[in-house]
Amino acid sequence: MSLRVSVLVVLFAVGSALADEKEVAEGKPDNxxxxxxxxxxxxxxxxxxxxxxxxxxxxxxxxxxxxxxxxxxxxxxxxQAYDWWFKIAEGxxxxxxxxxxxxxxxxxxxxxxxxxxxxxxxxxxxxxxxxxxxxxxxxxxxxxxxxxxxxxxxxxxxASDAGAVKQYFEKVKGTAPPNERLRKAFIRKxxxxxxxxxxxxxxxxxxxxxxxxxxxxxxxxxxxxxxxxxxxxxxxxxxxxxxxxxxxxxxxxxxxx
Ligand SMILES: [Ca+2]
Known part of the structure; x- marks a missing residue:
């Protein structure tokens, strides 16, 4: 593990512990x-x-x-959102x-x-x-x-649950589903x-x-x-x-x- 990753892991661990202690102190049930x-x-x-x-x-x-x-x-x-979301979805x-x-x-x-x-x-x-x-x-x-x-x-x-957005992504990529069978992949689960x-x-x-x-x-x-x-x-x-x-x-x- 690199030093940077180790430091991040420690920071996250400290952050979680502090949050947990605070919640226990306040008598709150676990989130x-x-x-x-x-x-x-x-x-x-x-x-x-x-x-x-x-x-x-x-x-x-x-x-x-x-x-x-x-x-x-x-x-x-x-x-504008759809255009940008396509790029977000690509990373x-x-x-x-x-x-x-x-x-x-x-x-x-x-x-x-x-x-x-x-x-x-x-x-x-x-x-x-x-x-x-x-x-x-x-x-x-x-x-x-x-x-x-x-x-x-x-x-x-x-956008996994946003059917219309996913279909837009497919259209931009030129891989729009041509038939019902593939369209079913977009049906919400x-x-x-x-x-x-x-x-x-x-x-x-x-x-x-x-x-x-x-x-x-x-x-x-x-x-x-x-x-x-x-x-x-x-x-x-x-x-x-x-x-x-x-x-x-x-x-x-x-x-x-
Ligand atoms: Ca906050």
Whole structure:
């Protein structure tokens, strides 16, 4: 192992230990979602999809308690985003992102009006019959957050769940699927979704689903993995997210149903 790699490993290990100690001290249950506070990473936060530097950003929040957080801008033209996402998917650094092309009213051709700015966590395994509690801090415009369930370990490559974007990539490469059989490769593999609505707020607010834990396997017992999907879309504008926590539901603590 090179010296540089060793130093990074040690730094990550220290970072995780500190976070764990803090959570134990606060009596919080373990966060099943690694790096939900977005403190670890180099160019992009670890354990999540890559930022793109155009519609998704990894930023230092002005509140030192928040440290690093995610910022989204849904006021980006879809055509510019698709062109850039193709390069991101090919491995280009988000640091090389182009300047945003100004958008025009009524902005229906933006990510806000079309695809939204999807941002996915990596997949984590879940236990059958268990119930889960999702909380996160957000500010900016109101958005949706999903917990999405899969029967097998899903592909977590960039845009893996964005069928229209993947088809655009194939078109650019000249390998658009010519028939139904190949098109089926783009059909989403998730079998379950639970939603959390986030209100608009100028300051950081903590959100959870009121009195309702997530039960991925209640009606879909095949679910074995989940991913968190942060999904800002309309209105066109800025959104911020931090401290995404997925824990096992505890009626004593969370007080639902
Ligand atoms: Ca943070």
């Amino acid at each position: 099943l979602l690694p790096n939900g506070d977005f403190e670890l990473g180099e160019i992009t936060p670890r354990n999540w999809q890559t930022i793109d530097g155009l519609s998704s950003f990894w930023v230092k929040d002005k509140d030192p308690d928040h440290g690093m957080a995610l910022k989204f801008d849904s006021d980006v033209r879809q055509s 280009t650094s988000p640091k090389k992102a182009p300047a945003k092309i100004p958008t025009v009213e009524p902005k229906y051709d933006t990510l806000a009006g079309l695809d939204g700015v999807w941002f996915w966590s990596d997949a984590i395994p879940i236990e059958k019959r268990n119930e889960y509690w999702l909380t996160l801090d957000a500010k900016g415009a109101g958005m949706l957050v999903w917990l999405v369930g899969y029967p097998e370990k899903p592909d977590v490559s960039f 998730n079998v379950w979704k639970g939603q959390l609505k986030i209100g608009a707020s100028k300051e950081w607010q903590t959100y959870s689903r009121r009195a309702k834990p997530f039960r991925p396997t209640k009606y879909t017992p095949t679910v074995k993995y989940v991913r968190v999907l942060l999904y800002p879309f309309w209105p066109p504008g800025e959104y911020f997210v931090d401290n995404v926590r997925l824990v096992e539901y505890d009626p004593e603590v969370h007080g639902a149903e």
